[in-house]
Amino acid sequence: MSIIDRREAYKDRSAASRKRLLRRYRDVIKQGVRDSIKKADGFSDVIKPGEERRPIKIERKSMDEPEFVYSQDRGDHEKIISGNPGYISGDKIDKPPSGKGGGSGRDADPNAEDGQDDFIFHLTADEFADILFEDLELPNLVKKSLIDPNSRELTPAGFTKTGPAGNLDVVRSFKNSLGRRIGLNRKGLNTRIADLQKKIDDLIAVLEQPNPVSEERAESLMFDLTSARNDLEALKRKRRAIPFIDEIDLRYRHNDWETKPSSSAVMFAVMDVSGSMGEHEKTLAKLFYLMLFLFLRRTYKHVDVVFIRHTTEAQEVDEKTFFHDTVNGGTIVSSGLKKVKEIVDKRYDLRNWNVYVAQASDGDNSHSDNPECKQVMEKDLLPLAQYMVYIEIHPEIHHEWYFSKSKTGLWTTYEEMLPNHENLAIREVRSRRDIYPVFRGLFERKN
Amino acid sequence: MVDFSSYQNDWTPDLIKTYYDHLHSIAVDEWGYKIYPNQIEIVNSEGMLEAYTSHGLPMFYPHWSVGKSYQDLKRTYKRGQMGLAYEMVLNSDPCINYLMEENTLTMQILVLGHAAMGHNHFFRNNFMMRQWSHADYIVSYLKFAKDYVEQCEERYGFVAVERVLDAAHALRFYAVDKYKTPKKRKGYEAERLKARIDFEQKTYDRLLDFGKNPETEKSDQDDRKIEPTENLLYFIEKNSPILKDWERELVRIVRKIWQYLYPNINTALMNEGFATLSHALLIEELDKRKLLNEAAMLEFCHMHSNVLWQRDMSPLSNPYALGYAIYRDIIRICTNPTKEDGEWFPEIAGCKDYWKVIFDAVVNFKDESFVLQFMSPKVIRDFKMMSILDRREDDHYKVTAIHDEQGYRRIREIMSENWNPNVNIPRIEVQDVRWKADRTLVLRYHPFAGRSLDTRACESVLGQVKKLWGFPVEMVSK
Numbered sequence: 001m002s003i004i005d006r007r008e009a010y011k012d013r014s015a016a017s018r019k020r021l022l023r024r025y026r027d028v029i030k031q032g033v034r035d036s037i038k039k040a041d042g043f044s045d046v047i048k049p050g051e052e053r054r055p056i057k058i059e060r061k062s063m064d065e066p067e068f069v070y071s072q073d074r075g076d077h078e079k080i081i082s083g084n085p086g087y088i089s090g091d092k093i094d095k096p097p098s099g100k101g102g103g104s105g106r107d108a109d110p111n112a113e114d115g116q117d118d119f120i121f122h123l124t125a126d127e128f129a130d131i132l133f134e135d136l137e138l139p140n141l142v143k144k145s146l147i148d149p150n151s152r153e154l155t156p157a158g159f160t161k162t163g164p165a166g167n168l169d170v171v172r173s174f175k176n177s178l179g180r181r182i183g184l185n186r187k188g189l190n191t192r193i194a195d196l197q198k199k200i201d202d203l204i205a206v207l208e209q210p211n212p213v214s215e216e217r218a219e220s221l222m223f224d225l226t227s228a229r230n231d232l233e234a235l236k237r238k239r240r241a242i243p244f245i246d247e248i249d250l251r252y253r254h255n256d257w258e259t260k261p262s263s264s265a266v267m268f269a270v271m272d273v274s275g276s277m278g279e280h281e282k283t284l285a286k287l288f289y290l291m292l293f294l295f296l297r298r299t300y301k302h303v304d305v306v307f308i309r310h311t312t313e314a315q316e317v318d319e320k321t322f323f324h325d326t327v328n329g330g331t332i333v334s335s336g337l338k339k340v341k342e343i344v345d346k347r348y349d350l351r352n353w354n355v356y357v358a359q360a361s362d363g364d365n366s367h368s369d370n371p372e373c374k375q376v377m378e379k380d381l382l383p384l385a386q387y388m389v390y391i392e393i394h395p396e397i398h399h400e401w402y403f404s405k406s407k408t409g410l411w412t413t414y415e416e417m418l419p420n421h422e423n424l425a426i427r428e429v430r431s432r433r434d435i436y437p438v439f440r441g442l443f444e445r446k447n
Numbered sequence: 448m449v450d451f452s453s454y455q456n457d458w459t460p461d462l463i464k465t466y467y468d469h470l471h472s473i474a475v476d477e478w479g480y481k482i483y484p485n486q487i488e489i490v491n492s493e494g495m496l497e498a499y500t501s502h503g504l505p506m507f508y509p510h511w512s513v514g515k516s517y518q519d520l521k522r523t524y525k526r527g528q529m530g531l532a533y534e535m536v537l538n539s540d541p542c543i544n545y546l547m548e549e550n551t552l553t554m555q556i557l558v559l560g561h562a563a564m565g566h567n568h569f570f571r572n573n574f575m576m577r578q579w580s581h582a583d584y585i586v587s588y589l590k591f592a593k594d595y596v597e598q599c600e601e602r603y604g605f606v607a608v609e610r611v612l613d614a615a616h617a618l619r620f621y622a623v624d625k626y627k628t629p630k631k632r633k634g635y636e637a638e639r640l641k642a643r644i645d646f647e648q649k650t651y652d653r654l655l656d657f658g659k660n661p662e663t664e665k666s667d668q669d670d671r672k673i674e675p676t677e678n679l680l681y682f683i684e685k686n687s688p689i690l691k692d693w694e695r696e697l698v699r700i701v702r703k704i705w706q707y708l709y710p711n712i713n714t715a716l717m718n719e720g721f722a723t724l725s726h727a728l729l730i731e732e733l734d735k736r737k738l739l740n741e742a743a744m745l746e747f748c749h750m751h752s753n754v755l756w757q758r759d760m761s762p763l764s765n766p767y768a769l770g771y772a773i774y775r776d777i778i779r780i781c782t783n784p785t786k787e788d789g790e791w792f793p794e795i796a797g798c799k800d801y802w803k804v805i806f807d808a809v810v811n812f813k814d815e816s817f818v819l820q821f822m823s824p825k826v827i828r829d830f831k832m833m834s835i836l837d838r839r840e841d842d843h844y845k846v847t848a849i850h851d852e853q854g855y856r857r858i859r860e861i862m863s864e865n866w867n868p869n870v871n872i873p874r875i876e877v878q879d880v881r882w883k884a885d886r887t888l889v890l891r892y893h894p895f896a897g898r899s900l901d902t903r904a905c906e907s908v909l910g911q912v913k914k915l916w917g918f919p920v921e922m923v924s925k
Contacts, residue, residue, distance in 0.1 A: 072901065078834055
């Protein structure tokens with residue numbers, strides 16, 4: 001009989017089959033993914049890395065594995081059941097109104113499903129992102145991944161024999177000492193010495209007792225005593241010679257400098273929360289930020305998010321306030337932009353951080369502010385950002401009505417900068433349906 | 448030496464070995480069990496779920512249905528609607544037993560008694576198991592199958608492979624010639640395959656092969672007589688006009704695996720009943736020899752009753768409960784018979800050597816014959832069994848027999864039918880192939896008890912079969 005530990009071996013054994021399931025139902029799953037983005041309520045809904053969160057429903061019908069079965073409406077099905085409450089042979093029992101029969105005994109197929117529930121399938125966060133962002137990539141701009149002597153950090157790097165006292169690893173040192181003592185037979189020495197000492201004391205006690213013992217006995221006892229005393233001396237010498245802990249046992253923790261390539265991104269979500277931005281507009285902006293965040297997370301190991309909302313003034317807020325609080329006021333877009341620069345200067349060293357800016361507004365900026373925006377963009381933001389996206393949200397109005405498509409001042413301002421700045425993009429959004437296509441349009445892989 | 452007075456419930460490999468040796472010496476040395484050598488594999492609950500979805504086989508070719516089962520099971524398990532099996536065991540030599548790492552020591556002992564002794568003995572001795580499941584090379588065959596499927600996917604694409612596998616799966620219960628013994632094959636599979644693939648490469652386009660005249664080849668088949676066969680997969684594998692060599696091999700793989708699994712559906716009752724009996728008797732014996740304490744016995748009783756009374760099964764479709772009851776009753780009939788037993792079981796009543804009777808049953812019977820032979824009136828009374836006739840066209844059920852003198856025989860017959868897959872799975876045969884006309888494959892359904900085939904399901908299956916046959920497929924029934 002042999003025992004084998006297979007706890008690690010069988011992990012993810014069905015991963016290959018799961019992949020094939022995904023492939024087969026690709027289209028349904030894709031649709032499910034898009035639907036769940038539309039229903040997402042906020043970042044925390046979507047962002048739980050490593051956990052299976054997104055349930056996708058697939059109709060049972062399409063997962064049918066057909067087999068030959070008896071029909072339910074004809075034929076004799078006789079079956080044994082237990083617990084007869086008192087019927088006798090010949091009795092008739094009414095069938096329940098739905099006409100559901102008793103079935104034909106034991107279900108021969110262990111895979112038969114009841115057909116009631118839809119098949120619910122959970123995607124992991126990674127699979128979800130994969131499907132959502134299929135065929136998309138970040139624009140091919142120079143990414144910051146300098147190996148700069150200043151972007152280094154201390155990481156644990158093993159053990160050494162010498163070092164500062166504060167780094168002494170006591171446990172390891174003692175382990176070495178133990179090994180050495182065992183090897184040199186020093187372990188248990190104290191016990192042996194104590195035992196010997198006791199033996200000697202006992203012998204002396206016997207020899208010194210008032211009732212004299214016979215001569216031979218006394219002689220042999222003396223012999224024992226002498227040899228015991230010699231042994232004790234030898235052990236004590238050994239104990240002196242072999243230290244309990246020696247310098248060669250000592251071990252110290254060692255740390256080393258490691259250069260860290262930049263793998264972090266920070267995303268600034270700048271939202272115009274002035275009076276002209278209603279619930280509809282804010283929801284669309286929210287969705288857009290969500291997608292950008294998920295997308296960035298695929299490329300960067302670490303993504304920070306900074307929420308900035310502005311009316312005539314800008315403030316940095318937390319996620320909850322950003323999405324749920326209402327504020328009213330006029331619109332000075334440049335305040336938001338300046339805030340971005342301010343925070344970058346204060347907290348984000350450009351050598352280590354890739355900056356992305358996503359701005360949402362309805363375009364209704366104070367007229368006099370537009371040149372100021374242009375200034376801030378060209379001088380401050382565009383030089384430091386990897387990529388900046390501006391989405392202008394318009395009310396959802398039927399096209400037959402909305403025939404005068406006049407561009408907003410802000411739009412025009414940004415439009416002017418497009419030819420000179422590759423890392424700027426502007427898009428218009430009207431409804432939920434637009435968000436995903438717009439997003440895809442921005443990041444389509446160019447072949 | 449383990450101190451049994453301070454029984455601890457966390458298992459260690461040493462404790463397992465110790466108890467295994469006890470179980471072995473009781474079951475094998477004293478009672479006469481004959482088993483394959485045991486191999487114990489420790490898995491966690493993930494591993495157990497995965498084992499479930501691949502029908503208990505340690506590996507399986509990748510297929511979307513496995514992914515689907517896994518999701519379904521995982522969800523059911525997480526909802527608490529189902530408990531994981533504490534054990535899973537493979538009919539192989541050596542016999543592979545999966546033990547869950549989360550089990551307590553008592554559970555592990557129960558599992559060892561159940562699977563490593565009970566199931567193992569059954570696998571090794573039952574005639575159906577020996578006939579259809581080749582324990583000696585199942586594991587290497589599974590590995591070959593997995594590799595082959597993956598190679599085909601790489602070479603011919605996922606979609607092409609899925610098409611064949613899906614279609615073959617639809618006929619998975621028709622993979623066996625019930626009345627013929629399969630020949631014993633050795634493990635030449637890999638070389639055969641390589642040769643086949645090479646041949647396939649060389650003769651890419653048959654029509655351009657000037658050596659043979661495709662016309663004369665086909666006409667040979669026209670005159671071939673079709674013997675009715677239930678092994679639909681085999682028939683298609685050998686005779687399909689359109690399958691390529693690698694596709695035929697895929698069909699063969701599905702057929703071989705389901706042939707291996709075929710005895711399981713014919714002996715579920717006997718197998719689980721025997722395994723349950725084994726663990727119960729073994730634990731009782733361990734207790735008698737003071738190798739377990741009260742806490743362990745309490746836990747065992749709890750587990751044992753959970754096994755017998757499972758929430759989602761009625762006691763009579765629970766093979767553990769019914770099987771165990773029948774075996775227990777055999778012991779009673781042999782050691783302490785009543786007058787009734789003397790009338791019903793004249794050969795074994797009072798014979799005292801119940802192990803002989805039980806081992807004999809294990810070797811020679813399958814579920815439907817086991818019930819017919821051994822289910823006693825006492826068991827029928829204990830469960831208060833009754834037989835109910837559901838004639839679908841009627842609006843009422845009719846009670847046809849109850850647990851009284853007039854009813855015992857009928858109840859036994861019907862119960863035997865209920866456990867007979869030949870009854871529960873519609874009987875379909877190959878009737879004919881119209882070679883000279885449009886090459887239609889004609890299948891025939893043999894009705895049982897006035898039942899008809901579900902039309903929609905039938906059409907779906909025929910649609911799949913058509914993918915393998917390439918020409919029309921029809922179903923007739925008389």
